[in-house]
Amino acid sequence: RKVHNLKAYRPPHFLVEQVTLTFELDPSATRVEALTHFKRHPDAPTDAPLQLHGEELQPELLEIVGQQERPHYHIENDRLTLTPPAESFTLRCVTRIAPDKNSALDGLYISGGMFCTQCEAEGFRKITYYPDRPDVMAKFRVTLIAEAQQYPILLSNGDKVATADLGDGRHSATYEDPYPKPSYLFALVAGDLALLEDHYTTAEGRKVTLQLYSEHHSIDQCGHAMQALKKAMQWEESRYGLSYDLNTYMIVAVGNFNMGAMENKGLNIFNTKYVLAAPHVATDAEYEAVEGVIAHEYFHNWTGNRITCRDWFQLSLKEGLTVYRDQSFSADIVSGSVQRIQDVRLLRNHQFPEDAGPTAHPVQPESYIEINNFYTSTIYNKGAEVIRMLETLLGWPIFRQGMDLYVARHDGQAATVEQFICCMEDASGRDLGQFRLWYVQAGTPELTFNSLYYPESQRYVLNVTQVCPPTPGQLSKAPMHIPIRMALLDPDGQPQSLKLVDGEQVLGAETVLELTTGEATYTFEGVSKAPTPSLMRGFSAPVKWDAALDREALAFLWANDNDPFNRWESGQILAVETILDMVGLTQQNGELPDLPESFAHAFETIIKDGKSEPALLALSLSLPTTGYIMDRMDKADPHLVYRVRQHVRQAVASRFRPLFLSLYGRHYSDEPYHYSPANAGARALKNLALDYLLENPEPTVLALAHKQFHQADNITDWLGAYGPLLRCGSPSSSELTHILYTRCKDSANALDKWFSTQVTMVAGPEALSLAKALTQHPDFSWSTPNKVRAVVGSFSGANPTAFHAIDGSGYGFLQEVIAQLDEKNPQLAARLCTYFTRWRRMVPELSQPMQNALQRLLDTPNLSNDTYEIVSKSLA
Ligand code: HT7
Numbered sequence: 001r002k003v004h005n006l007k008a009y010r011p012p013h014f015l016v017e018q019v020t021l022t023f024e025l026d027p028s029a030t031r032v033e034a035l036t037h038f039k040r041h042p043d044a045p046t047d048a049p050l051q052l053h054g055e056e057l058q059p060e061l062l063e064i065v066g067q068q069e070r071p072h073y074h075i076e077n078d079r080l081t082l083t084p085p086a087e088s089f090t091l092r093c094v095t096r097i098a099p100d101k102n103s104a105l106d107g108l109y110i111s112g113g114m115f116c117t118q119c120e121a122e123g124f125r126k127i128t129y130y131p132d133r134p135d136v137m138a139k140f141r142v143t144l145i146a147e148a149q150q151y152p153i154l155l156s157n158g159d160k161v162a163t164a165d166l167g168d169g170r171h172s173a174t175y176e177d178p179y180p181k182p183s184y185l186f187a188l189v190a191g192d193l194a195l196l197e198d199h200y201t202t203a204e205g206r207k208v209t210l211q212l213y214s215e216h217h218s219i220d221q222c223g224h225a226m227q228a229l230k231k232a233m234q235w236e237e238s239r240y241g242l243s244y245d246l247n248t249y250m251i252v253a254v255g256n257f258n259m260g261a262m263e264n265k266g267l268n269i270f271n272t273k274y275v276l277a278a279p280h281v282a283t284d285a286e287y288e289a290v291e292g293v294i295a296h297e298y299f300h301n302w303t304g305n306r307i308t309c310r311d312w313f314q315l316s317l318k319e320g321l322t323v324y325r326d327q328s329f330s331a332d333i334v335s336g337s338v339q340r341i342q343d344v345r346l347l348r349n350h351q352f353p354e355d356a357g358p359t360a361h362p363v364q365p366e367s368y369i370e371i372n373n374f375y376t377s378t379i380y381n382k383g384a385e386v387i388r389m390l391e392t393l394l395g396w397p398i399f400r401q402g403m404d405l406y407v408a409r410h411d412g413q414a415a416t417v418e419q420f421i422c423c424m425e426d427a428s429g430r431d432l433g434q435f436r437l438w439y440v441q442a443g444t445p446e447l448t449f450n451s452l453y454y455p456e457s458q459r460y461v462l463n464v465t466q467v468c469p470p471t472p473g474q475l476s477k478a479p480m481h482i483p484i485r486m487a488l489l490d491p492d493g494q495p496q497s498l499k500l501v502d503g504e505q506v507l508g509a510e511t512v513l514e515l516t517t518g519e520a521t522y523t524f525e526g527v528s529k530a531p532t533p534s535l536m537r538g539f540s541a542p543v544k545w546d547a548a549l550d551r552e553a554l555a556f557l558w559a560n561d562n563d564p565f566n567r568w569e570s571g572q573i574l575a576v577e578t579i580l581d582m583v584g585l586t587q588q589n590g591e592l593p594d595l596p597e598s599f600a601h602a603f604e605t606i607i608k609d610g611k612s613e614p615a616l617l618a619l620s621l622s623l624p625t626t627g628y629i630m631d632r633m634d635k636a637d638p639h640l641v642y643r644v645r646q647h648v649r650q651a652v653a654s655r656f657r658p659l660f661l662s663l664y665g666r667h668y669s670d671e672p673y674h675y676s677p678a679n680a681g682a683r684a685l686k687n688l689a690l691d692y693l694l695e696n697p698e699p700t701v702l703a704l705a706h707k708q709f710h711q712a713d714n715i716t717d718w719l720g721a722y723g724p725l726l727r728c729g730s731p732s733s734s735e736l737t738h739i740l741y742t743r744c745k746d747s748a749n750a751l752d753k754w755f756s757t758q759v760t761m762v763a764g765p766e767a768l769s770l771a772k773a774l775t776q777h778p779d780f781s782w783s784t785p786n787k788v789r790a791v792v793g794s795f796s797g798a799n800p801t802a803f804h805a806i807d808g809s810g811y812g813f814l815q816e817v818i819a820q821l822d823e824k825n826p827q828l829a830a831r832l833c834t835y836f837t838r839w840r841r842m843v844p845e846l847s848q849p850m851q852n853a854l855q856r857l858l859d860t861p862n863l864s865n866d867t868y869e870i871v872s873k874s875l876a
């Protein structure tokens, strides 16, 4: 299979100044005419051929405008090579494509009766022959022609400059985008859509029309997204001084979409999951996710569209930076500490395992087979952490100057990670040579801290070492540049002021140490009382660390640290250590041990905490996931971890039943649903209390849950009661399932949760037959990625005892699904393979059947590049 290498990058021989596209839209035979004006790159040799990409295409017509004779060309391996007639010329190319047969959802396809496109990363080449690479930026003029009755709305990037009634039942619309863009940002939509419209006046005085399109039945669910868009536009102006640059900003919600959303210039296309929000269809978490994703796509207008990537090895240049920006936005509008904890949880649950597994790759990968496989947590979330470290090291004002310089220098260009770092160096005057390693070295660095306090001299000595484990193709690593944000807390939990021996200045109560060597020792003086160190505050670097703290110190920090992230973190470490100890004892003695008193006491202090905001308290009282605990084991046994974790939950639930009941009562509300971060936090805490209480489902608690299920007016609370009731095997389960179905059946997004809650909450062997049965349900469709993720994704990723069934049946199910889906939608199939990639880390009785499932996949005839890459790397 062809491997693409960063080192092989060469600039294009020909640039495109202008492309004029005409689409005659027809589901089974859309005619595409492309008039592309090429100009030889100034540095290209005069005999350089023109190379165009084209996949699953045949040219119906290919001619040089103004020339009688047909050009010489040949087509091989999805490339059309043509001898150019001159330095500059226009090529006319006609292709015919069948959007109704496009089940891969890449290129031009049909979703819910509307035409739509997905061109990132390489979908444009399925539409016409073109240099489909991000460093070719062109001005687009697009005409759409379609049946007027069936497709009254015709949209493309930029400004609508003409419309026409063609007299034969068809109509047309022409769009011009004044900003040169790469082909991956091209989009079109045609369909019978409802519109929600609003306006925003930019700081520069531009009155922008904001348009949100969806199917008619869901247009009343678009208000929350519209408000989010206005907040994002305002936030970017005040934080970065960047305003929107077109007269219209359009967002279209589509039901069939491989990812979350797409930032096409002026015409974003969104998975409905990240647009539609109403109390009965979206949970509180989804209301938050809508805000985050709307902001993310909007922020791409500058970090991604105005400044794009030179090649796909630079993907994190736009994705890491934009995730960092959307996280900052959410921190500002929701809660800084809650947002930070959620971001870190995501990183640890997805990126850390990726970085420790067979598909580990640097933030700037060196090679790939299929670029679609590189829209990973490493590119997005670790990439965002790398940007955040720059902000930490340089400080916000200098970081912002670096951003201003980046925009001033590279606006309108296809840039590289290297150029971005140069801007940060030029703005700060600092050498970021060692920092660049974060982009090229894969793997999660591991820090070990050791400390000693000397009461006589009032000195505190902190020693730290770093190592980074080997990853595929990178056996040894150089030390990284790691910011360590830290404080020393006195026995009252107050940070003491810090002064390094030989250091010139008093550092204040919190400082950032810069670790650049394999080992370093820091000596603080004037430390009057034995301190408890609060290290890596706010998760100051994407690393694992061992702070070498005993349980007493962890409990102290869980209750007292004035850094909210570290408060939460200390509770998580305490819980993981406690559970792992109990796992060891269970293995030794064959029976579950009692919950250690030390943990119970610490937990009690937190549950009685009346000061923390409810959302934070809910996070603090949540145990680490089974997956996260398993990642701490040499050989992971999901069944044992699940059993012990459940045992801890049950023990805590019965011991603190009155406290959970009181939490529930205090945060219960009869008010009609209204989304706000505060209300969502209260609901999260109340539902967490109910979840614990239902570990011991006695009649009073069951009554509370049923009351909530029957009386609530929103899906957050329906699921908050329904999920745990299902898990505890309540006799009313099937009746509740039926009631919930009737409440959800008119919304695809609500139904997704009806599907996923069932396969997640039913434990053991029943879950597999349920998952299989649900794939036969009339509302299930293999063509809709959201449905596949709801059933197959939830089964494989969120139901450990069922997926890891000892007879291998869960693995067999996933393997068969992937093999079949691969023919239809390779991107989706390849993503599902990631549930298998951790096979080497499992106990032998599970790793063997997992490996067998992967091998069977590898032996599947005609495997796509997407699936082949993940499977073969997993087995290597
Ligand atoms: N930039 C967008 C990436 C994306 C995508 C990539 C591959 C295949 C399908 C896709 N849909 C969207 C999303 C984003 O990061 O904003």
Ligand code: ZN
Binding pocket: 296, 300, 318, 319, 322
């Ligand atoms: Zn993005």
